[in-house]
Structure formats: C-alpha cells, structure tokens
Amino acid sequence: MTERGTLANLKPTDLPAPPQEAIGIVRACARSDITSKRLAEIVTHSAVLTAELLRIVNSAFFGFRAKATSAAHAVTLLGQRALRNLALCVAMRDALRPDAIPGLDMSMYWEQALRRAVAARCLSRVTRLNSEDCFTAGLLQDFGLLVMLYIDQDRASEWRRLAEADPDERYALEQSLFQTTHDHVGAALAAAWELPPELRQVMAGHHSLRDTDTAETLELCTLAQCADWMAAVFSAADKRPVIRRCQQLLHAHFGLTPEQGNDLLEEVAQGLSAAGAAMGMSVGAQITLADVLREANLQLVEDNLSYQELTWRLEQALAERDRIAAELNRELELAREVQRSLMPRDSDGDSNARAGIHGVNTSARELSGDFYDYFPTRNGQIHFCIADVAGKGMNAALLMAKVSSLFRCLAKNVADPAALLAMLNREIVETSVRGMFVTMIGGRYDPQTGQVWLANAGHLPALYLPDMGPVQEIPADAPPLGVLAEAQFVTQELNLNAGVLYFYTDGLIEARLPSGEELGIAGLKELLRKHAGVPASLRARRLLEAVRDAEIHDDLTLLMIDSHARF
Numbered sequence: 187m188t189e190r191g192t193l194a195n196l197k198p199t200d201l202p203a204p205p206q207e208a209i210g211i212v213r214a215c216a217r218s219d220i221t222s223k224r225l226a227e228i229v230t231h232s233a234v235l236t237a238e239l240l241r242i243v244n245s246a247f248f249g250f251r252a253k254a255t256s257a258a259h260a261v262t263l264l265g266q267r268a269l270r271n272l273a274l275c276v277a278m279r280d281a282l283r284p285d286a287i288p289g290l291d292m293s294m295y296w297e298q299a300l301r302r303a304v305a306a307r308c309l310s311r312v313t314r315l316n317s318e319d320c321f322t323a324g325l326l327q328d329f330g331l332l333v334m335l336y337i338d339q340d341r342a343s344e345w346r347r348l349a350e351a352d353p354d355e356r357y358a359l360e361q362s363l364f365q366t367t368h369d370h371v372g373a374a375l376a377a378a379w380e381l382p383p384e385l386r387q388v389m390a391g392h393h394s395l396r397d398t399d400t401a402e403t404l405e406l407c408t409l410a411q412c413a414d415w416m417a418a419v420f421s422a423a424d425k426r427p428v429i430r431r432c433q434q435l436l437h438a439h440f441g442l443t444p445e446q447g448n449d450l451l452e453e454v455a456q457g458l459s460a461a462g463a464a465m466g467m468s469v470g471a472q473i474t475l476a477d478v479l480r481e482a483n484l485q486l487v488e489d490n491l492s493y494q495e496l497t498w499r500l501e502q503a504l505a506e507r508d509r510i511a512a513e514l515n516r517e518l519e520l521a522r523e524v525q526r527s528l529m530p531r532d533s534d535g536d537s538n539a540r541a542g543i544h545g546v547n548t549s550a551r552e553l554s555g556d557f558y559d560y561f562p563t564r565n566g567q568i569h570f571c572i573a574d575v576a577g578k579g580m581n582a583a584l585l586m587a588k589v590s591s592l593f594r595c596l597a598k599n600v601a602d603p604a605a606l607l608a609m610l611n612r613e614i615v616e617t618s619v620r621g622m623f624v625t626m627i628g629g630r631y632d633p634q635t636g637q638v639w640l641a642n643a644g645h646l647p648a649l650y651l652p653d654m655g656p657v658q659e660i661p662a663d664a665p666p667l668g669v670l671a672e673a674q675f676v677t678q679e680l681n682l683n684a685g686v687l688y689f690y691t692d693g694l695i696e697a698r699l700p701s702g703e704e705l706g707i708a709g710l711k712e713l714l715r716k717h718a719g720v721p722a723s724l725r726a727r728r729l730l731e732a733v734r735d736a737e738i739h740d741d742l743t744l745l746m747i748d749s750h751a752r753f
Contacts, residue, residue, distance in 0.1 A: 196366075200337055201375050202286075207232040208277035209379060215270035216382060225269065226258035235276070238466070242272055245464035247457070271322040274381070275303075275465060278329055287335050289342040293468045295332055298349060298421055299325050300469065301454060304461050306413035308453045312440050315406055323388045323406055324413045326381075330372030330389065331356075334364050350423040352431070353414045357393060369393050408439050419451055420473055425482040451475050530560055541568060541633040542748035546726040549741050555582030556691045556743035557590045561597075566634065569597040572689040572745045573626035574645065576666075581622065589614065589624055589667070603628045603641035604675040607667065611643065611675070614668035623668035627689050636682040636749045641675045643667050646692060649711065651718065652685040657711040682749035686722075688714060693740030697733035705733055722748040 214220050214228050229236055236257050243254045243263060254260035261269055284292045306324030310317040335342055341363050348356050360367045373390035381389075384403045391397055392410035415432040422428045432451075436442040442450070452475045462469030530545065545558040555575035562568050571593050575582040592610055600606045607628050614624060627648060629640030640648065644666030647659040664675045690710065697705050705713070713732055720728050726744050733742070 196337070196371065196374055201333060201378050202281045202336060204277045204379050205235075205280045207235045208273045208280065211235075211273035212270050212277065212382075213380060215266045215273070220266070222261050222266075223258070225266065226256075226261045229257040229261065229269075235273075238276055239269075239272060241466070242276075242464050245460070247460040247464035267316070268318045270382070271318045274322055274385070275325050277379075278326055279465065279467065282332065282336060287332075287339055287342050289339075290335055290345050293470075294345075294349060296467045297458075297462070297469050298417060299328060300461055300465065300467055301417040301420060301458055302327060302410075302413045304457045305416035305450070305454045306409055308450045308457065309409050309413055309416070309440070312442065313405060313409060315402070315409065319384070319406065320409055320413075323385060323392075323410050326385060326389055327372070327392050327410045327414065328368050330368030330370070330375060331360065333371050333375055334360070334366070334368060338364060349421060352418045352422045352424075352428045353393075353411075367393075412436055412439060416451060416454060419475075419478055420455065425478055429478075429482060448475060451478075530558075541631075542722055542750065543568060543570060543631070543746070544722055544726045544748070545572075545743070545745040546730055547741065547743045548730060555586055556693065556741040557586050558689070558743055558745040559590055559594060560745070561594065563598070563630075566632070568631045568633065569629070570631060570745065570747070571597075571626060571628040572645070572691065572743060573624050574691040574693075574741075574743070576621075576623050576625075585614075585622055585624065589626070593628065597628070601630060602677055603630060603639055604677040607641045607643050607664070607675040608673070611667045611673055612671060615671040623666040625662075625666045631747055637679065638682060638687060638747065639677050639679050641677050643673075643675060644669075646690060646695070647707075649688040649690075649707075649714065650680070650682070650685055651688065651714050652683065657714065659707075682747065685749055686714075686718075687747040687749075689745040691741060691743040693742045694730070694733065694744060696740055697742060699733060722746070722750070 211225070211228055214225060229239060239257070239260055240254055242248065243260045252259075252263060254263050264272065279296065282292070286292070303321045303324035306320040307317050310320035313320075331348065335345065344359075344363055348359060351359055357367055369390050369392065373386065376386035376389045383399065384406060387398050387403050388407050388410050391407045392414065395404065395407050395411065398404040398407055412432070412435045415428065415435055418428045419425060419432055433444045433447050436447040436450075437444075455472055455475050458472050459469055461467075543560050545560070547556055547558065549556075556573070557575075558570070558572040560568055560570035571590075573586070573589060573593075575585045575589070589610065592613060593606070596606055596609055600609065607626065610626070610628075624643070625645040626643045627640055627645045628643075629638060631638050640660070641664070642648070642660070642662040643664050644662050647661040650658040650660060652658070660678060660680070663678075665673050695705050695707055695710055699705055699709070703709075713729060717725055717728055717732075725748075726746055729744055730742050
C-alpha cells in the first residue's frame with residue numbers, strides 16, 4: 187500500500203489533482219456571465235493547452251467544416267458547452283502521468299475509456315442528448331477505477347483481470363479487491379474537482395441508474411451504462427454473454443434491434459482510431475466486429491459437446507418429444523370426444539332439428555372454449571344456450587365442461603332464463619379461477635307458438651332475421667358470468683313469427699373472408715341474408731364454411747332457431 191492513504195477513508199488530498207489550466211476552463215464555462223472573448227483569453231494563457239485544443243477541434247473526428255486558426259476562433263466554433271467538454275477530457279487525460287502507476291499499461295486503460303466514449307457518441311444519435319456530452323460522459327465514467335489503482339498500486343497486477351471482465355463482473359471484482367467501486371470513487375473525484383452536476387451524476391450513477399436530478403441526466407446515465415457494455419463487446423474475455431446482454435440493453439432502453447446494435451458496434455470499431463488521434467491517445471490495431479463475432483462463435487464451438495454426442499442427444503430428445511406429443515394427442519382427442527358428447531348431435535331426424543334448432547362448432551385448437559346446447563322439456567318447449575369461455579386451451583375447455591353440465595342440470599328445474607343465469611353466475615364466481623369468465627345467452631323456445639324467452643350475460647347481440655325488414659339486434663343487458671356475484675339478469679321475450687334467430691361467438695365475426703377482410707357483425711348480417719334460402723338443416727354449416735377457408739384464430743360457433751320449421 188502506498189502512502190497516499192486507503193480507499194476505505196478516502197480524502198480529497200488522496201485524489202490526483204487536475205491540470206489547473208484545463209480545469210480553469212471547465213470552471214469558467216460554468217459561469218453564466220462569461221463571454222467568448224474572456225474564454226479565449228483564459229485559453230491563450232497556456233500555449234500548450236491552446237495548441238492541444240486547436241489540434242482536437244481541427245481533427246477529422248470532430249468534423250468542423252471551418253478550421254480554427256486561433257483560440258478565439260476555436261471558442262466561437264465550439265461554444266461554451268463543447269469547450270467545457272473538451273477541456274474536461276484533456277484534464278482527465280493529463281491528470282496522471284503515463285508512468286504514475288508502475289506495472290499498469292496506462293494506454294490500455296485509455297483505449298478502453300476512449301472506446302466507451304466513442305460508443306456513447308454513436309449511441310447519442312438515437313437520443314435527444316448532445317453527442318459531445320455523451321462522448322465526455324463515456325470517457326469519464328470509469329475514471330474512478332484508474333484512481334483506485336493509483337491509490338492502491340499493489341493491485342495494479344489485477345488490471346488485466348479487470349480489463350477482460352464484463353461491466354457486472356468488473357464491478358463485483360472491484361468490490362472484492364478494493365472494498366469499494368469506481369462509481370463511488372468517481373463521485374468523490376467529481377466533487378473534489380467541482381465537475382458539472384450532470385457529469386458528477388453520470389460518474390456516480392451509471393450502474394445504479396439512481397439519484398439523478400432530471401430525466402435527461404437519467405437518460406445520460408442509461409446511455410453510459412449501455413456504452414460500457416458496447417465497449418466490453420471488444421474487450422471481454424468471453425464475448426458471447428456480453429453480446430447478448432448488450433443486445434438486451436439496447437433493445438430495452440432504446441428499442442434497437444440486434445441488427446441496429448451491430449451497426450453501432452461496427453461504427454465504434456471503425457471510429458476508435460480517429461478518436462484516439464483527435465485526443466492524442468495511443469490506440470493500437472483494432473479488432474473488427476466481424477472478428478469479435480467469429481471469436482464468439484469459436485468459443486461456442488469449443489464449449490459445445492462433440493458433434494456425434496450432440497447428434498445422439500438431439501435424436502434422443504426428438505424421440506422423447508414425439509412420444510410425449512403422441513401421448514398428448516391421445517389425451518386431447520379423448521378430451522375432445524368428451525367435449526363433443528356435451529354438445530347436442532344435430533340430425534334431421536331428431537325432434538329438435540324438426541323444431542328448427544341447429545348448431546355447429548369448429549374449434550381453433552384441439553379443445554374449444556365455446557359451446558352450445560339445446561334439449562326438450564316435458565311440455566314440448568326447448569331450452570337452449572350458447573357461451574364463450576374467456577381464453578383458449580385446457581383451462582377454457584374445463585370451464586366449458588363445467589358450465590355446460592350445470593346449464594343442462596339446472597335448466598331441467600328452472601324455467602326462467604334470468605334466474606338460471608343468476609344461479610350459474612354465483613357458482614362460477616365461487617369456484618372458478620380468478621380472471622376467467624363466461625359470456626352466455628340462455629333461453630327457452632316454444633315451437634308451438636314461436637315464443638322465445640332469453641337472457642344475455644355479456645354475450646354478443648343475438649340477431650333476429652324476419653322474412654321482411656332489416657336484421658334486428660338483441661343486445662346484452664348484464665355482465666358476463668363470473669364477474670359480479672350479485673349481478674342482475676333480465677329475461678327478454680319475443681315472438682319469432684316467420685323469422686330466424688341467430689346466436690354466435692366472437693370467433694365468427696372476427697373470422698376472415700377470402701378477401702382477407704374481417705367479417706364483422708355487418709358482414710354477418712349480409713351473410714345471413716345471402717343464405718336465407720338454404721334449408722335450415724344445412725344453413726349453419728354453410729355459414730361457417732363461408733369463413734372457414736381462411737386460417738382460424740378463434741373457435742367458431744353458431745346456433746340458430748328457425749321458426750319456419752314449425753309450419
């Protein structure tokens with residue numbers, strides 16, 4: 187341990203002092219009353235600093251069209267904020283001599299810092315942030331690590347481990363080696379040097395993304411974090427997880443695709459040499475992004491099992507998959523058979539078909555969440571229902587089986603549709619999984635008089651098609667079953683006279699026509715008119731066939747009561 191102190195009780199005097207000329211410009215730029223003329227005078231106090239700023243301003247990396255010929259001209263071209271940033275970069279670069287930390291390759295540190303700066307500058311284009319602010323933040327954000335090595339020079343031999351770690355690994359390694367981390371030391375340095383508030387917060391908060399004053403500063407901290415991972419793509423020993431993490435961060439924070447992220451990484455690789463020349467930093471030969479990806483793929487090959495073993499394991503996995511799939515298909519087919527048994531068989535010969543009631547169901551999957559039912563009572567009337575269970579797959583199918591069984595059981599003793607739905611609703615609220623509900627129309631039909639009594643629990647409107655006149659909608663007047671325990675349901679009464687009553691689920695109106703357009707309720711009404719002359723026993727299936735040629739995304743169910751069958 188050196189005599190400079192320890193990181194556990196860090197004092198301002200332990201920290202490296204900034205070059206006074208450069209830090210003087212930084213502080214002058216922070217003054218609201220400073221003029222360009224006065225800034226130029228401050229710059230010209232140091233011939234070395236003047237020459238350095240002119241060289242940086244006139245470099246290809248910063249790309250000013252006009253060449254600065256004097257300090258005053260450079261100040262005019264840059265403006266106060268950009269001048270402050272350049273002076274701060276120079277101050278950081280010159281705060282420690284190249285040989286200040288024996289055993290540490292200082293140029294390797296600055297190459298990594300410069301790569302973070304270039305990455306931040308490239309990434310700034312997808313934000314509202316100033317590109318030079320981003321460059322400066324990227325250059326400064328990990329300066330605390332260099333300060334830790336300067337104070338505890340016995341740890342200089344750990345530099346390569348730190349340099350080849352990804353940002354998260356490096357952060358944990360710092361804590362293990364120094365009992366502190368570069369963001370805490372960087373915050374102390376920023377306070378001692380009286381750096382601008384937003385840069386202090388970036389140095390302190392680019393890992394935690396906390397304790398920022400403004401949304402813009404938070405965005406700058408977020409950008410610095412992403413720039414850290416972008417730079418690590420080129421320096422980390424194991425590049426595969428770094429590439430994945432980099433892609434995740436760029437997508438999460440900036441909405442970038444992996445391809446867009448790779449384009450930015452390519453710019454970083456290509457722009458580093460120009461940035462090094464501009465900042466007077468030594469930069470060696472650079473690895474390209476193609477080389478990085480190739481190295482990552484080679485690592486993947488080395489870590490994988492042999493080709494023969496991999497093939498064998500794949501064959502075993504495929505065989506197991508096929509066995510499980512076949513077993514699952516058998517179970518699903520049995521379940522589908524049970525479902526089919528819960529719905530009535532539509533036949534020209536049964537009494538319900540002769541009464542004009544027909545239904546059809548086509549499932550989008552092996553199991554359906556839709557169902558319909560109808561059955562006669564002792565007095566010759568017919569109970570009927572159609573329902574759609576929220577969701578698809580096994581959960582919906584199980585709830586469908588429960589509700590259809592309850593309907594058939596209760597309807598044999600409860601004649602009023604509203605009372606019947608109220609009983610069903612209470613049962614579903616008490617016993618079903620939270621978030622699942624059922625839309626349903628339940629009713630009773632008298633074939634002798636054409637009278638219909640029905641109640642609608644959040645289902646799509648029934649459609650009544652008279653022989654003469656427009657299609658009439660009979661909308662819902664209560665919420666779905668399973669939502670409110672004490673929901674009130676209303677029985678509506680109508681006489682079919684010479685007309686047809688249609689019930690359907692949302693899969694039908696959301697189905698696509700051969701033209702690609704969604705059918706919709708208006709399209710369904712038109713379809714009903716078009717097929718009005720088709721015999722009742724065939725009409726339900728013909729209506730579904732009109733939309734079944736396209737890919738089915740939801741269950742299709744249709745139930746109809748045709749009063750003409752009673753004449």
